[in-house]
Amino acid sequence: MESSPAADPATRSRTDWPAPVASGPVDTTVTVPGSKSLTNRYLVLAALACEPSRLRLPLRSRDTTLMAAALRALGTEIEDETDESGNPESWLIAPRPLHGPAHIDCGLAGTVMRFIPPVAALADGTVALGGDTAMQRRPIAPVTQALRSLGADVQGDSLPFTVSGHGALPGGTVRLDASASSQFVSGLLLAGARFDDGLTVIHEGKPVPSQPHIAMTVEVLRDAGVVVDDGEANRWHVEPSEISALEVDVEPDLSNAAPFLAAALVTGGSVHIPGWPHATTQAGDGIRDILDMMGASVRLDREGLTVTSDGTIGGIDADLHDVGELTPVVAALAALADSPSYLRGIAHLRHHETDRLAALTQEINRLGGDAQELDDGLAIRPKPLTGGFFHTYGDHRMVMAAAVLGLRVRGVVIEDIATVGKTLPTFTQLWTQMLRHDGR
Numbered sequence: 001m002e003s004s005p006a007a008d009p010a011t012r013s014r015t016d017w018p019a020p021v022a023s024g025p026v027d028t029t030v031t032v033p034g035s036k037s038l039t040n041r042y043l044v045l046a047a048l049a050c051e052p053s054r055l056r057l058p059l060r061s062r063d064t065t066l067m068a069a070a071l072r073a074l075g076t077e078i079e080d081e082t083d084e085s086g087n088p089e090s091w092l093i094a095p096r097p098l099h100g101p102a103h104i105d106c107g108l109a110g111t112v113m114r115f116i117p118p119v120a121a122l123a124d125g126t127v128a129l130g131g132d133t134a135m136q137r138r139p140i141a142p143v144t145q146a147l148r149s150l151g152a153d154v155q156g157d158s159l160p161f162t163v164s165g166h167g168a169l170p171g172g173t174v175r176l177d178a179s180a181s182s183q184f185v186s187g188l189l190l191a192g193a194r195f196d197d198g199l200t201v202i203h204e205g206k207p208v209p210s211q212p213h214i215a216m217t218v219e220v221l222r223d224a225g226v227v228v229d230d231g232e233a234n235r236w237h238v239e240p241s242e243i244s245a246l247e248v249d250v251e252p253d254l255s256n257a258a259p260f261l262a263a264a265l266v267t268g269g270s271v272h273i274p275g276w277p278h279a280t281t282q283a284g285d286g287i288r289d290i291l292d293m294m295g296a297s298v299r300l301d302r303e304g305l306t307v308t309s310d311g312t313i314g315g316i317d318a319d320l321h322d323v324g325e326l327t328p329v330v331a332a333l334a335a336l337a338d339s340p341s342y343l344r345g346i347a348h349l350r351h352h353e354t355d356r357l358a359a360l361t362q363e364i365n366r367l368g369g370d371a372q373e374l375d376d377g378l379a380i381r382p383k384p385l386t387g388g389f390f391h392t393y394g395d396h397r398m399v400m401a402a403a404v405l406g407l408r409v410r411g412v413v414i415e416d417i418a419t420v421g422k423t424l425p426t427f428t429q430l431w432t433q434m435l436r437h438d439g440r
Contacts, residue, residue, distance in 0.1 A: 016389075017417035017428065019406020020435050025269030025311070028437035030260045030430055032273055034059040034250035035282055036423045037213060040067045040111040041220045044119060044190045046093035046246055047076040049224065053246040054081075055091045059253060062422045063109040070116050073102040074123050098167075100125020106159065108132045108353050108394060108422060113159065114143055114183040118191035120163035121152040130160040134394055139351055142176040142184045149174050150195070171195025171240065177205035180351055185236065186217040192238035193226045203234040209348040211322050216281035223248070251277050254284025256424045258329040259400040260434060261287060261307045265296050265333060266407045268311025271434070276305035286323035290330055293318065294337065313337040315382070321345030324352075327378075328401035331360045334380040335369045336408055344377040353422075354393035360401065363390050367409060387411015396422040403431055 039058040044067070046053035058064060068078050068091070077094040100123050106113040113131060117140075120127035141157040148154050150171055153164040171192065178184040185201055185208065192199030208214065218228050218236070225244035229237040257273045264271040277285075278300065291307055292298045295314040299306045315337040320327050324346045334341035349356040357373050364371040367388050370381040390402040392415045399420040406412035420427040 014416045015418055017414045019390075019403050019412040019414050020432065021410050022263070022267040022407045022435055025267045026263050026434055026437055027270050028434050029272040029274060030257070030434055031275075032252040032257045032260070032430075033057075033424065033426065035253040036061060036063050036256075037111070037216060037253075037282065038220070038250050039064045040115065041186070041190065041217060042246055042248060042250065043067050043071060043078075043091075043093065044115050045220060045224050045243055047071045047074070047095055047098075047119065048122075048191065048194050049095050049243040049245050051245040052092060052094040054248075055093065055246070056089065056249045058091055058250045059423070060088060061425055062107055063111060066105060066107045066109050066112050067115070070104045070106075070112055071119075073104060074098045074100070074119065074127065098123035098165075100127045100165070102127045104129045106131030106135055108135055110138060110181065110183050110352075113138065113140055114181070114187040115190055117143055117147060117154065117163050118188050121147050121150075121154075121165045121169045122167065122191060122194055123165040124167040126162055126164045128160060128162045132394070134353065135159050139180045142178060142180070143187055146174040146176045146184075146188060146201075150199075169195045171197040171199045173200040173202065175202045175204050178203045178208045179206035180209075180348055182208050182210040182213045185214050189214075189217050189221065189228070189236055189238055193221070193241050193243055195240060198238050198240035200235065200237045207321065208234070209321055209324055210283055212281055212283040219281050251275070251280060251282065253423065254280065254282045254287065255325050256284070257305075258284060258287045258326055259404050260430070261291060261305070262329050262333055262404045263407055263434060264307040265291065265294060265309040265311070265313050266336060266404060268309055270306060270308040272304055272306045274304040276300060283323045283325060287326055290316070290318065290323075290326065294333060315339035315341040315380075317342045317344070319345040320377070324349050325397065328356060328360060328397040329404055331364065331371070331378060331380060332401040332404040335364050335371065335382060335385065335405065337382050340379065340381045342374075342377065342379050344374070346378075347376040353395040354398070356395065356397065359391070359393050359395065359398055363398070363402070366390070367405065367412070385409045387413070389413050389415065391415050392419055394419050396420045396424065399427070403427075
């Protein structure tokens with residue numbers, strides 16, 4: 001029986017957006033804001049550090065402002081710093097003793113729901129966590145159960161739940177199944193250095209998805225002076241220690257760059273993303289290889305990343321297990337390709353903001369396409385598409401997929417465009433600006 005994605009009823013007024021069609025090849029530069037994944041990891045570490053930290057060029061989106069609000073509720077001071085023109089530039093984070101009572105709104109941010117509980121276990125007082133209705137269906141039990149085994153008082157295994165802390169946590173060794181989300185591991189590791197005995201996390205189960213995100217967590221911990229041993233597969237050990245202050249520039253969000261780079265393929269044009277790192281732990285860097293496989297010319301140099309295309313899109317057979325967040329944009333390209341595609345290793349996407357496999361299948365087929373759910377992914381066979389209403393299910397990545405389709409398919413109307421503000425509030429402005437350089 002076909003599964004159905006879950007949509008979260010919006011409490012705000014909804015604005016649907018007619019996706020603009022490209023009238024010619026794009027030829028433009030798009031400056032992408034900072035990485036959500038890095039911003040939220042840096043925020044957590046800065047709140048646990050021994051001295052104030054500064055994050056330059058952080059992402060300011062719903063997910064990151066929810067994380068900042070959560071840490072402020074626990075006592076951390078986070079101050080906005082502006083440039084000479086008065087534009088937001090940096091966050092100055094001053095750690096303070098963590099305390100309750102506090103109420104945390106997780107919204108639809110998996111990083112908030114999974115990173116804050118280990119921090120709350122170090123607070124003195126009770127911390128209540130809630131979130132959007134759809135968030136109550138996303139898994140958190142491996143984290144809550146792990147914290148209990150480490151000595152924390154946690155009531156509940158799904159949102160809403162509470163964590164009652166006493167200012168410290170013994171720590172030790174915990175075994176869990178992180179096959180549903182790498183965030184289970186990352187959330188524990190980020191706070192592990194502050195546990196009295198440090199922390200050892202052992203994964204037992206199917207392969208952990210999105211392994212680059214755990215590598216990112218390990219890297220930022222080491223940047224903050226924390227000793228992490230990840231030399232053995234599925235085992236991570238964090239030594240107890242102070243966490244050093246951070247002074248960092250946040251890399252551009254490479255996953256948020258994906259739809260803009262995809263526009264080069266769809267329109268037969270060229271898109272340049274400045275500041276693309278030559279070495280990174282961001283999973284979004286995988287888009288380079290994927291676009292190359294689909295027929296684009298991909299060039300990374302000291303100026304950034306440039307993708308060019310003649311408009312031909314080839315189908316692919318690819319394992320996206322480690323780069324699952326790119327799936328919606330890749331699926332949109334596959335629906336416009338000249339041969340079938342098979343996207344594998346992404347069963348865990350059924351537990352994201354929505355069931356992304358079901359959502360992509362239903363919405364591509366609604367436009368006349370031929371998408372089929374597999375046990376661990378999608379099969380997409382290109383067919384002529386027609387315009388129509390594209391449901392987004394409160395999922396920012398579904399908005400991006402719809403916009404990519406709309407470049408070539410006239411009449412696509414994207415439901416609730418504001419949902420893209422979860423990670424990229426300026427998406428529609430950047431998209432519109434890109435299309436001003438489309439050969440007209």
